[in-house]
Amino acid sequence: MPMTIAACLNRMPALNSPSNFQRPAVATLVLPLLVELSLGLVVGLAGTIWAARISDAAGGSFALTNHVFGFLFMVFRLVGAGVSVVISQNLGAGDRREADRIARAALAWGTWMGGLVALCAGFGAAVLVSLLNAPADVEVLAVPLLQALALALLLDAWNACMASVMRAHLRNRDTLLVVVLMHLCHVLMAWPLMRGWGSIPALGLTGFAVALVVSRGVGMALHLWLWRKRLDLRPRWADWWRVEKTRLWPVLHIGLPGAAENMAWELAFMCSVAAVGVMGTQALATQAYVLQFNMWILISGAAIGITVEMLVGHMVGARQLRQAHELVRRAQKMGFFITLLVACAMALGAPWLLSFLTQDPKIIEDGVKLLWLSILLETGRTFNLIVIAALRATGDSRYPFYAGAGSMAIVLAGGSWLLGVHFQWGLAGVWVAYAADEWIRGMLMWRRWLSLGWLPHAKTTHARLRDQRFRQP
Numbered sequence: 001m002p003m004t005i006a007a008c009l010n011r012m013p014a015l016n017s018p019s020n021f022q023r024p025a026v027a028t029l030v031l032p033l034l035v036e037l038s039l040g041l042v043v044g045l046a047g048t049i050w051a052a053r054i055s056d057a058a059g060g061s062f063a064l065t066n067h068v069f070g071f072l073f074m075v076f077r078l079v080g081a082g083v084s085v086v087i088s089q090n091l092g093a094g095d096r097r098e099a100d101r102i103a104r105a106a107l108a109w110g111t112w113m114g115g116l117v118a119l120c121a122g123f124g125a126a127v128l129v130s131l132l133n134a135p136a137d138v139e140v141l142a143v144p145l146l147q148a149l150a151l152a153l154l155l156d157a158w159n160a161c162m163a164s165v166m167r168a169h170l171r172n173r174d175t176l177l178v179v180v181l182m183h184l185c186h187v188l189m190a191w192p193l194m195r196g197w198g199s200i201p202a203l204g205l206t207g208f209a210v211a212l213v214v215s216r217g218v219g220m221a222l223h224l225w226l227w228r229k230r231l232d233l234r235p236r237w238a239d240w241w242r243v244e245k246t247r248l249w250p251v252l253h254i255g256l257p258g259a260a261e262n263m264a265w266e267l268a269f270m271c272s273v274a275a276v277g278v279m280g281t282q283a284l285a286t287q288a289y290v291l292q293f294n295m296w297i298l299i300s301g302a303a304i305g306i307t308v309e310m311l312v313g314h315m316v317g318a319r320q321l322r323q324a325h326e327l328v329r330r331a332q333k334m335g336f337f338i339t340l341l342v343a344c345a346m347a348l349g350a351p352w353l354l355s356f357l358t359q360d361p362k363i364i365e366d367g368v369k370l371l372w373l374s375i376l377l378e379t380g381r382t383f384n385l386i387v388i389a390a391l392r393a394t395g396d397s398r399y400p401f402y403a404g405a406g407s408m409a410i411v412l413a414g415g416s417w418l419l420g421v422h423f424q425w426g427l428a429g430v431w432v433a434y435a436a437d438e439w440i441r442g443m444l445m446w447r448r449w450l451s452l453g454w455l456p457h458a459k460t461t462h463a464r465l466r467d468q469r470f471r472q473p
Helices: 002-010 026-054 056-092 096-130 136-148 150-168 172-195 205-231 245-279 281-317 321-348 350-354 361-394 399-422 427-450 455-471
Strands: none
Touching (some): 026 056, 026 172, 026 205, 026 281, 056 150, 056 205, 056 245, 056 361, 096 136, 096 150, 136 150, 150 172, 150 205, 150 281, 172 205, 245 399, 281 321, 281 350, 281 427, 281 455, 321 350, 321 427, 321 455, 350 361, 361 399, 361 427, 361 455, 399 427
């Protein structure tokens, strides 16, 4: 196999594009991303703790609303998933002018997609929550919370778009600055609004949503300032609403399959949440608390995956395919072992960690079992987080959806109901279904990368970039 890989990669032209891209150290890009993702988890964990102190029903409502929020935000992935990749490819090929045009066009996509999901959250909250079989005491709290979060979806679409452009330019430290200030604003406002302070009445979960909206507005202002200062990009009024179709197609080529893959997973996951909802409020709260800690396990793989996507995109534009192949192999090994260590540490500390969220002995007992099962789950997930990002960056964006949709539907969604509800394994059965799905898809993705199934797509991407440069005035 190594000789076959070397022979295939040696057929590619050895010359680099005019950009002469020099890859920075991976750690310098991963560390800011790791801190950024960690801060987001700290705020999410704080929200879960504050909600849980109100009641277990409030904790379950908070988690359920976050699931719906995440699903709705996937609509933005129709274009958002491709923006960072296509800009990275153009920068790697030395075409800064086209990269800036795509960055401007991305704002309009954020407006239309973000506005669409905001309307869905605002007017369809009751329907969306009821589809998840939420218990009555959870539903009555989740619906107004989701409605209050509607505006945040639009602001998050813009922020995600602008942050993707910054990361494509490898400005991870700048995006970290925005995230720190944005989350600081959120935390300082959320607790007083939720619990009441002075003349401010206690708003409960709605107070968390209000603070989130304000903090996202702060993030928007900071991103606009960084675009001007770091990238010399000054959006015009028309950039916020006028969609440029000529720049939409390359982005959709990456974004549509990426969005389909993400939406397929979200739909399958929501089916599993519905299965847990049948088990009752206690099971829903247990799942919510354990998933908070699972996020801490997977962020190292997520940070490495985002970094790999940016770097491989630059390398494809610069024709550095041998280096890209070796980078992904090393990154996958690093991500797997880091995830394994963190998952084991989390499982060992599970009783102590869960006691911060609840004093219910049944929830703690079940949560400990789930965190031990999470070792199997999260090590399998690293293949999907890292390798799918690399495949997308080469232009091979359809394979993850085609290869993984069946597993998501049958193993993740169907398995959650079969093992968790039908065979009455409870939450342990749901976690077994999660782990099986991640490993099945992960092995398919790893095989795709090692067998160089992505290479024809990388060649097609480079040909498109070359022709694009020739067509420019």
